[in-house]
Structures are given as C-alpha cells and as structure tokens.
Amino acid sequence: GENVEQHPSTLSVQEGDSAVIKCTYSDSASNYFPWYKQELGKRPQLIIDIRSNVGEKKDQRIAVTLNKTAKHFSLHITETQPEDSAVYFCAASRAGGGNKLTFGTGTQLKVEL
Amino acid sequence: DADVTQTPRNRITKTGKRIMLECSQTKGHDRMYWYRQDPGLGLRLIYYSFDVKDINKGEISDGYSVSRQAQAKFSLSLESAIPNQTALYFCATSDSGVSYEQYFGPGTRLTVT
Numbered sequence: 001g002e003n004v005e006q007h008p009s010t011l012s013v014q015e016g017d018s019a020v021i022k023c024t025y026s027d028s029a030s031n032y033f034p035w036y037k038q039e040l041g042k043r044p045q046l047i048i049d050i051r052s053n054v055g056e057k058k059d060q061r062i063a064v065t066l067n068k069t070a071k072h073f074s075l076h077i078t079e080t081q082p083e084d085s086a087v088y089f090c091a092a093s094r095a096g097g098g099n100k101l102t103f104g105t106g107t108q109l110k111v112e113l
Numbered sequence: 114d115a116d117v118t119q120t121p122r123n124r125i126t127k128t129g130k131r132i133m134l135e136c137s138q139t140k141g142h143d144r145m146y147w148y149r150q151d152p153g154l155g156l157r158l159i160y161y162s163f164d165v166k167d168i169n170k171g172e173i174s175d176g177y178s179v180s181r182q183a184q185a186k187f188s189l190s191l192e193s194a195i196p197n198q199t200a201l202y203f204c205a206t207s208d209s210g211v212s213y214e215q216y217f218g219p220g221t222r223l224t225v226t
Binding site: 001006009032034042043044045046049089093095099100101102103104105106 | 144146153154155156157158161171172203207213214215217218219220
C-alpha cells in the first residue's frame with residue numbers, strides 16, 4: 001500500500017518568513033496530493049491540493065509543488081502570519097481508487113512574533 | 114450550512130464495553146470515511162463506504178465495525194473497547210464527482226480506561 005513520509009515534524013519560523021514542509025510517497029500510481037491544516041481542537045480542513053498532471057499550484061501565500069519522478073511534493077507558505085500556526089498534513093491517493101487518503105504524520109508549524 | 118456532524122463529541126468508557134460513534138452529513142455526498150488520529154501518527158483510515166451497499170476495510174480495521182444506515186449516516190462501533198483504542202476519531206465525506214476533497218466532522222475524543 002501507499003506510504004507517505006512527512007518532514008519536519010515541528011517547524012518554528014519568525015513572522016514574515018517562509019515555511020516549507022516536504023512529503024514523499026511510495027506508490028507511483030498516486031495522482032492526487034492534498035494538504036490539510038488542523039488548528040488546535042479543530043477538524044482538518046483542505047487548504048490546497050494538486051493532481052499529478054500539474055507541477056505547481058499557487059493560492060495567494062500558499063503553493064504546492066510536485067515532482068513525480070522523485071515522488072515528492074512540498075507545501076510552501078510565504079509571509080507567514082501567527083494564524084498560520086497549526087498542524088499541517090500531507091496526503092496521497094489514487095483518485096480512481098475511491099480517494100482513499102494516506103496521510104503523513106503531520107508538521108506542527110509555529111509562527112513566532 | 115451543509116455539514117458533517119459527529120456524536121458524541123467526547124466519551125469515556127471502560128475496557129470491554131461496546132460503544133458506537135455516529136456520523137451524519139447533510140452534504141449529499143455518497144462517500145464516507147472513518148479515521149483515527151493519534152499523536153505523531155497522523156490520520157489513519159479505519160473503514161470507508163462508497164454507498165449504502167459498499168463497505169470496505171481501511172488500514173487499521175481490526176477491533177472495529179461499521180454500519181451505513183443511509184446515505185447520510187455512517188456509524189463506527191467498537192465491539193469490546195480496549196485502552197489502545199483511546200484516540201480522536203474523525204468522520205469524513207466526499208463526492209464521487211470531480212472534486213476529491215474530503216470534508217471532516219468535528220471529531221469524537223474517545224478514552225478507554
């Protein structure tokens with residue numbers, strides 16, 4: 001089955017700096033890669049996703065890049081703000097396989113003032 | 114607003130007891146999922162259902178069972194709870210259409226003593 005590894009497990013940045021979280025996946029048939037944000041005590045919520053026919057996707061301060069050859073994808077957050085502090089999860093799935101998501105173990109991002 | 118709800122939100126039970134966690138959704142989605150979240154392990158899939166007549170095991174189904182009573186309802190049961198089933202449980206839904214996004218419920222915090 002699919003295996004998703006996520007690094008780092010914790011990340012501390014100064015407000016205004018950039019943050020990068022990296023994930024690797026094992027199943028070359030995976031073709032859908034979402035990122036979820038989970039604030040303390042809240043449910044995970046999708047912030048951005050990418051499909052394998054695209055190398056990069058951007059939404060305001062958030063971007064995701066995908067390298068299918070190396071089987072890794074990354075989340076980039078620019079101009080970080082305190083409200084970006086949360087746990088971020090990457091995931092991978094075969095969209096044709098019922099969208100069963102395999103999640104990474106999460107990154108605790110702390111944006112310090 | 115269309116939403117995913119879970120009951121109960123918190124539950125403390127004793128080893129050996131049977132417990133049911135319930136999930137309801139008003140999004141009209143056909144696919145429903147149960148995950149458990151443990152610190153440092155991310156979210157792991159327990160069971161998933163593509164429609165009322167379709168139930169599938171996820172990566173950690175041992176010790177759990179599910180029932181899809183209607184398109185909008187998906188219940189998770191622990192037949193004989195054990196302490197290592199103490200975790201945060203999330204229900205999620207998705208549409209079988211173009212979007213692959215999964216929408217999560219607020220979670221149920223279960224403690225088995």
